[in-house]
Amino acid sequence: MKKSGNVLELKMKRKEVKSSFPKSYSELEKSNFDLTIKTLLSALRLKDDYTWGHSLRVAFFCVAVGKEMNLSSEELFELELSALFHDIGKIGVPDSVLLKPSRLTEEEFQEMKLHPSKSAALLEEIPNFQKISMGAKHHHERFDGRGYPSGLKGEDIPLFARIILIADTFDAMTSTRPYRKGLAYEVAFEELIEFSGSQFDPKLVKHFISAIKKEEIKNSSTFTLNLVQGEFEKEAA
Numbered sequence: 505m506k507k508s509g510n511v512l513e514l515k516m517k518r519k520e521v522k523s524s525f526p527k528s529y530s531e532l533e534k535s536n537f538d539l540t541i542k543t544l545l546s547a548l549r550l551k552d553d554y555t556w557g558h559s560l561r562v563a564f565f566c567v568a569v570g571k572e573m574n575l576s577s578e579e580l581f582e583l584e585l586s587a588l589f590h591d592i593g594k595i596g597v598p599d600s601v602l603l604k605p606s607r608l609t610e611e612e613f614q615e616m617k618l619h620p621s622k623s624a625a626l627l628e629e630i631p632n633f634q635k636i637s638m639g640a641k642h643h644h645e646r647f648d649g650r651g652y653p654s655g656l657k658g659e660d661i662p663l664f665a666r667i668i669l670i671a672d673t674f675d676a677m678t679s680t681r682p683y684r685k686g687l688a689y690e691v692a693f694e695e696l697i698e699f700s701g702s703q704f705d706p707k708l709v710k711h712f713i714s715a716i717k718k719e720e721i722k723n724s725s726t727f728t729l730n731l732v733q734g735e736f737e738k739e740a741a
């Protein structure tokens with residue numbers, strides 16, 4: 505698949521990964537859980553290779569930000585999954601819309617805008633995924649209340665959704681697509697700052713930039729789940 509040079513800069517050195525899977529899960533639950541995650545990721549990749557890679561990078565950025573914010577390991581685990589599957593509802597968007605290389609018509613755009621709710625509908629079927637599902641559902645809400653699907657404003661928007669929106673936009677800006685070259689990180693940081701307070705939560709933009717700039721991120725394993733770490737390395741290789 506097409507890679508972004510920027511992500512290669514962030515590629516982590518392979519080393520022993522310590523999983524921080526919540527202790528409350530039994531071994532059987534863990535293996536069933538891994539299988540569920542793997543299957544959903546494979547389905548997403550079959551639908552759209554770009555969205556698969558994008559989702560892994562968004563999860564990577566989100567976990568880096570979560571660590572910067574000192575979120576608990578339980579929260580990091582949930583944030584990782586929410587970010588990983590924020591766009592899973594795109595499976596339910598027709599290829600003629602999702603993969604259209606040119607500008608969407610108004611009708612097509614309305615169809616595309618249903619994907620966060622579709623992501624949420626799929627995720628809320630999984631036990632204990634309520635918070636994860638809400639992060640996905642609201643990842644296109646704007647801080648000023650002009651986003652979708654619910655027009656939530658400021659801190660009424662779930663924290664995960666506010667983080668995912670920043671990571672999502674950053675990845676969209678910095679990824680190289682067939683029709684345009686990705687922006688340099690520094691240029692994308694400026695864009696995030698410019699839209700702080702309107703589109704993005706200003707405090708989270710600061711955390712995001714400082715997390716991504718940190719040298720240590722380049723050399724450490726980020727993900728909570730070994731499986732996701734492995735997929736990310738596959739994507740970046």
Ligand SMILES: [Fe+2]
Binds near residue numbers: 591
């Ligand atoms: Fe999205």
